[in-house]
Amino acid sequence: MTNKIFLIIAILVFGFSCKPNQTENSKVLQKGFVPELDADSAYHYTAQQVAFGPRVPNTPAHQACGNYLADELRRFGAEVIEQETTLYTYKQQAIHSKNIIASFQPENKNRVLLCAHWDSRPFADQDPNPVNHKRAIDGANDGAGACGLLLEIARQIGLQSTTTGIDIILFDAEDWGTPEFEQEIYGSQGWCLGSQYWAQHPHIPNYSARFGILLDMVSAPNAQFYKEYFSMRNAQRIVTKVWATAEVLGYNQYFINQEGPAITDDHNEIFKYRHIPCIDIIQTDANDNHRFGTYWHTLNDNMQAVSTETMKAVGQVVLSVIYNEK
DSSP states (O other): OOOOOOOSSGGGOOOOOOOOHHHHHHOOSSSSOOOOOOHHHHHHHHHHHHOOOOOTTTTTHHHHHHHHHHHHHHHHTTTEEEEEEEETTTTTOOOOOOOOOEESSSOOOSSSEEEOOOOOOSSSTTSSSSGGGSSOOOOIIIIIIHHHHHHHHHHHHHHSSSEEEEEEEEOOSOOOOOOOGGHHHOOOOOSSSSHHHHHHHHSSSTTSEEEEEEEEEEOSSOOEEOOOOHHHHHHHHHHHHHHHHHHHTOOOTTEEEEEOOOOHHHHHHHHHHHHHEEEEEOOOOOTTTSSSSSTTSSSSSSGGGGOHHHHHHHHHHHHHHHTOOO
């Protein structure tokens, strides 16, 4: 996950809003077919990624996992493009990057974008033990879980098409931002490199979509998702649709009907360069100093930080949104 910088402005205070009317919310769901997300399948895809080891660019584990993700998406019937390039870290270190783009119904001009990042952080700079700060993390929740969900969603789309065309993009090099132990020298930079590159060099010239949904850290036990500030500013209609869908499906204990903090993430690059209204479904915790769970950017972000219950909630909401999109 990126640095997820919390802007120090008044909007950071978690605000309250009125509870949506259940009758109004019911209008967000039609009576069309919506597949049932298999959370065990999503968990399996997550575990498969973690089994390769930390997915840090320029490593064999990164290359092997990238091949696995692209092959699985092809197996589900998507047209897959592997967008490879050289990017540069905050230290100007060259890294080989690969964005993985899977398109269903590529001829359909009416499109929705789903995305996540698939790399894992090379620094456990939030680990309570300073000895671990320069070690790479598994990124089970922070990266692999969201990609596992998108693989399961892709599998469902392969079995039953949506009305709209769907693009799934797994961004690379999202999590190579400056670690805390080097920020005095380099500042806070280097985040979201893969999405920045794709947004400026899309796989299709002048690519656009009706809206986008970014998933980030969406698999931890008892995770809660607030209405992220930039999502509300740039794509409020989509936020309202997603949270209302969660309310109708009974997942309001995960999707909290309150505004949350402003977070630097891939959705900002998508809006900035492609002008696609994109929201960020991301775990935040007002009661934790790290804001993203005690396992965030530590060696504890392993499969113990992954819950099938949370994955079921997020995945079913996303499926309901895209299958009801006309």
